[in-house]
Amino acid sequence: MRCRAKWLLAIVMLLFLAPVQAHHGWTGGETIEIEGTITQVRLGNPHGEVQLDVDGETWTVEVGQPWRNERAGLAEGDLAEGVELRVSGEHSGERRMKAEQLWIGGEHFVLYPGRI
Structure with missing residues (x-):
């Protein structure tokens, strides 16, 4: 009986975690780089x-x-309207991306070290 309950619990947990992983996980899209002004x-x-x-x-x-x-x-204010930003990351939809690293002026910031 205990073994069956553990299996049932494991299955239920997997069912609930799958949508979370799909939203927050990396989808395996191509890495792109864009540059523009924060609006x-x-x-x-x-x-x-x-x-x-x-x-x-x-x-x-x-x-x-x-x-x-x-x-x-x-730092607070680094990501603000009017700032010129270069971003490298995963293309995750039409004109949408998940930033992995970015550059502001000459400074380089790595958000997800394991991804680059």
């Missing part, structure tokens, strides 16, 4: 997003959670 910023959990004007098109760039941005060396 809008929303930082916070579960992850931050910036809108980037890239040659007249708006791109949504997912950046890290606040703790991840801080660990990468980003």
